Amino acid sequence: MCRIMDHNEEEKIREIARLLPTAEINFELVQQAIQQMINAFGENPKRHGLLHTPERVARMYAELLEGYREDPIAMVNDAIFEVTYDEMVIVRDIEFFSLCEHHMLPFMGRAHVAYMPNGRVIGLSKIPRIVDLFARRLQVQERMTRQIADMLNALLVPSGVAVVVEGLHLCSMMRGVKKHDARMTTSTMLGAFRSNLATREEFLDNISRGATPMRF
Numbered sequence: 562m563c564r565i566m567d568h569n570e571e572e573k574i575r576e577i578a579r580l581l582p583t584a585e586i587n588f589e590l591v592q593q594a595i596q597q598m599i600n601a602f603g604e605n606p607k608r609h610g611l612l613h614t615p616e617r618v619a620r621m622y623a624e625l626l627e628g629y630r631e632d633p634i635a636m637v638n639d640a641i642f643e644v645t646y647d648e649m650v651i652v653r654d655i656e657f658f659s660l661c662e663h664h665m666l667p668f669m670g671r672a673h674v675a676y677m678p679n680g681r682v683i684g685l686s687k688i689p690r691i692v693d694l695f696a697r698r699l700q701v702q703e704r705m706t707r708q709i710a711d712m713l714n715a716l717l718v719p720s721g722v723a724v725v726v727e728g729l730h731l732c733s734m735m736r737g738v739k740k741h742d743a744r745m746t747t748s749t750m751l752g753a754f755r756s757n758l759a760t761r762e763e764f765l766d767n768i769s770r771g772a773t774p775m776r777f
């Protein structure tokens with residue numbers, strides 16, 4: 562077990578994660594609801610292609626929403642290390658898929674994450690896991706961006722954290738005015754990334770270098 566974080570820190574981290582109390586989604590209820598929706602659309606739920614759809618959708622939501630139930634402490638426990646390294650760490654182009662909480666349609670894209678260590682670092686493979694922890698929920702992109710930054714800030718207590726998220730929102734692309742390129746960029750800058758222009762620019766230059774347009 563990790564001895565780097567103390568009890569108070571672990572409490573704070575779980576608070577940021579806002580986990581739901583139940584161990585899993587209510588499969589039975591989701592299946593009933595999907596069956597009712599199929600009926601309400603005027604379709605025939607007994608039709609061959611739709612017969613197992615409620616069950617499939619329930620399993621799908623369990624997977625797409627698993628971020629609500631993953632304990633962040635267990636997730637990162639063995640991957641936080643004490644080191645004296647204090648240069649900027651950047652992980653860019655982290656692919657994510659989330660569900661917009663207003664329409665329950667996907668939004669997806671890339672997250673770019675950076676921090677300035679101040680005694681602690683985290684294994685690089687854990688940063689995409691933290692992005693998923695918050696992406697796999699009913700979300701809005703602004704809150705997701707903030708939560709990723711807050712989580713890293715609480716875990717590592719670094720000199721600064723920066724998160725930039727670029728997302729394509731199907732609810733804008735498929736509906737209404739049908740803006741096919743409904744891309745949104747959100748960012749959270751904490752500590753040195755907020756107070757120090759050179760630090761912020763180093764990060765922003767890095768993530769724009771060689772950036773390719775998002776394609777889905």
Ligand code: ZN
Nearest residue numbers: 661663664732
């Ligand atoms: Zn939406």
